[in-house]
Amino acid sequence: MMPFRALPGLAAVVVLLLTGCKDEEGARLYRSEIGAVSASEQRPGDPAAGERALLNEPYVSCGIPYDAYRRVAPETPTADRMPDREGRNAELPYALTSHVNADGVEIVSSNCLTCHAGRIDGELIVGLGDAFGDFTADPRRLALQSGTYVRGEAETKAWAHWADRLEGIAPYIQTRTVGVNPATNLTWALMAHRDPETLAWSEAPLIDPPPQEPLPLSVPPWWNMRKKSAMFYTTIGRGDHAHFMLLASMLCVEGVEELARIDAYAPDIRAYISSLEAPPWPWPIDAGRAAEGEAIYADECSACHGTYGAEETYPNRIYDLDEIGTDPAYATAATDGSRDRFYDWVARSPYGDVHTAAPAPGYIAPPLDGVWATAPYLHNGSVPSMAALLAPATRPRFWRHLTAPRSYDRDAMGWRFETLDAGQASEDDPEVRRTTYDTTLRGYGNGGHEYGSDLSPAHRAALIEYLKTL
Amino acid sequence: MIGKLSTRTVGMAGLCLAVLGALAVGVTRVIGGSEGASGGDAGLGSVALSVEAVEAFLAGTEESGFVRPSGTWQLALPEDHGGHSLSRAETWVLAAHLEDAEGQPASVQFALSRFGLAPETPDAAAVSWELRSLYHAAVAVWQGGGAEMHAEERFSRGAGAAGQDGEAGEVWLDDWTLSYATEEGARDLTFTARLDSVRVALELTMAKPPEQTADADQPFRGFVVPRLTVSGRIETEDGVTPVSGTAWLDRAWGELPLPGGPLGYDRLQVQLDDGSDLSLVRTRRRDGRGVVTVDGLLFDPAGEAETLSEDVLSMAQHNADATRPALVGFPRVWRVSGPELDLQVEALGPDREVSFVVGGWTVPVRVEGERAGVPVTGLGTLQMTGYETP
DSSP: OOOOOOOOOHHHHHHHEEEEEHHHTTTTTTTSSSEEOOOOOOOOOHHHHHHHHHHHHHHOOOOOEHHHHHHHHSSGGGGGTTTOOOOGGGGEEEEEEEEEOOSOOOOEEEEEGGTSEETTTEEETOOOOTTTTOOOOOOOHHHHHHGGOOOOOHHHHHHHHHHHHHHHGGGOOOSSTOOOHHHHHHHHHHHTTTTOOOOOOSOOOOOOOOOOOOOBBOOOOOGGGTOSBBTTTTTOOOOOOOHGGGGGGTTOOOOOHHHHHHHHHHOOOOOOOHOOOOOOOOOOOOOHHHHHHHHHHHHHHHHHHHSSSSBBOOOEEEEEHHHHHHHHHHHHHSSSSSSSSHHHHHHHHOOTTTTBBOOOOOOOOOTTTTTTGGGTTTTTTTTTTHHHHHGGGGOSEEEOOTTTTEEEEEEEEOOOEEOOOSSSSGOOOOOHHHHETTTTTTTTOOOOOOOOTTHHHHHHHHHHHHTTTT | OOOOOOOOEEOOHHHHHHHHHHHHHEEEOOOOSTTTOOOOOOOOOOOOOOHHHHHHHHHTTOTTSSSOOOOOOOOTTGGGOOOOTSSEEEEEEEEEEEEEEEOOOOEEEEEEEEEESSSOOOOOHHHHHOOOEEEEEEEEEEEEGGGGEEEEEEEEETTTTTTEEEETTTEEETTEEEEEEOOOOOEEEEEEEOOSSSEEEEEEOSOOOSSSEETSSEEEEEEEEEEEEEEEEEEEEEEEEEEEEEEEEEEEEEEOOOOSSEEEEEEEEEETTTTEEEEEEEEEETSSSSSEEEEEEEEOOTOOOOEEEEETEEEEEESSOOOOOOBBBBOEEEEEEEEEEEEEEEOOOOOOOOSSSSSSOOOOOOOOEETEEEEEEEEEEEEEOBOOOO
């Protein structure tokens, strides 16, 4: 059981003491070093119980009253249901969870699968980051209009509670293009509105909120947590990973008691996530060419991304920005001190301690299990296909997913896209603008990770064929 | 003028909200201008109506059996002027912006809503006795530049006292009747109503094509006719006043929001003398918190529609009284700004306290400003809900 903070005042004293050492030991507090990422002990959990909790428990406890939701969405398409879910949840889309609040109002709220599930070839894959999620719109508008069908005092109270929370975070979670995720900025914005010890919500920020424009992220696949010693691209998530996962509850959680109830099953969810395996490539593979590619992989990739086969290895190493060369904005913002107030917040909160939030000034080389499914690539999803990743000169500066219909390019290993002539600045139509991935925007750059640029087209194709086997 | 009747299809938030906004305010009080505004009482006995009472009453409705619109659809006129009795709710809202022979503004508002309490049944005996639908209608007439008002509202259980007749081309509550020509391609409608102290008869002709909702995911269907030409008369004990002008018609059916709820609306319809027509819906929380959205639908003189949102459009109180809480008292003067659009909107009717199913205010407005660099004037209707009376 997590050593839940019984004496928050004492925690504050500890933080203050540590903060007092910050000038002297600032390099250690809230930072990790470039290089190997050490493993930390995780609370044991039951994967089966974790799957049940993930799919059914209301760890995000505010949302739209069910009756109002059903007015606009009376039926759930079969493809969006997960029949193994319990009760009402079996009738809802996989990314929504139902529960009845203390006032007796049934609430429909988002769950983890909103971002952590995706489809390939029509099949829903739990743990796959959603490459098409749309966070470009102002959620306050959606929240307001969802009130159209809300009726009665209890429903209104529940709806207003959810809408108020969205008011607090909306300015910080609108991305410039579809397909990238603002989760980190969302988390910092939520912290700005909460007392770290009591978790009481404050309409006005209690600490400076993050910059309004989120730095874009590609949602990493959950199945990599089988191998990774720390969470997220900068390895900011150290220590007890279940603690960090609890941050998903921050939009709605009403206090430490509710958080403790969620924490009771959080290790099970962590165990479930860590039990997930990558989906196999669902189409034929040219075994001969893949074997050729395996040798190339061993030479070009395995030192950072690990080896596969009978004796799998994974280095668990984070690499310096100068070495990896990919867009530095995210890692720099995480480690230049501009976010330290949020790491302080974590340290003072039930979500962690002074060791929990500790990013390194670089990016981890992730395991490549199921890498075929995780396009677009790099931490910001700036490169639409593996073929483009391995041939940096061909990476499109401006591009857009082809979505009518959405289809997967088996040769290029990624979603079909079109290259555009111009970026967002020269586009007047907001609908076109928000579907344009513009790599000239801050944080959206597609440079770096030029490994493979010297490969011949044949060798590159062989390497891609091998990657399909992982 | 238009030739063969055609319809247009635009899948737009502005149009959907225009239709929904019409319903949301269509059952609000049309300001109680004449003394002792009367209410018909064909089904509710002497129930003192309030938002809570209506919510409770309608909460007992059967959910199953009503047909919820789904999938793509194509507007069919004149049929869709008539009732959709299998839908849970439907509404007709007509706003006529008129002038008398001296150029004095006059206005006529008609809002008819049907809320299904139980689906229609083929059992004729059951139809006779069971309360299966609740009808509400309101008529308001402004004359003399808006200063003189006559208004009434009525409820009915249907059963002949209110309903629709597709063959005859009529929808009605008591002797308030909206009729439409039933021939293919017909563009003509009439509206007649007799109130305690006024009679109204209007002849209307669709001057622009109807615009239909097209979003297949919406739980309702509907259309607007942004401009109809109008001629007719308003008859009071002082005599008969010939009037002419333009009108706007909203029509919706399906899963429509019932009265009440946490949102308030400011809905403005404007018909300008350059031939363009504008509908704006400003949506906000009744508790005064949170963001305010503005959705607009602008029809140019040829009837081409353009949607506008708050990215380019603003609708704000003009010279608001800073000493008064934002949602106390109905704002009388508004400023609308948008692409090549700058309008000042001023209420013509008197500001009186109202209390009805949903507290609200409907009032004719005069508009002045510029569109596309050209000075324009116009008349319109402003409907507001979600304010507290001072």
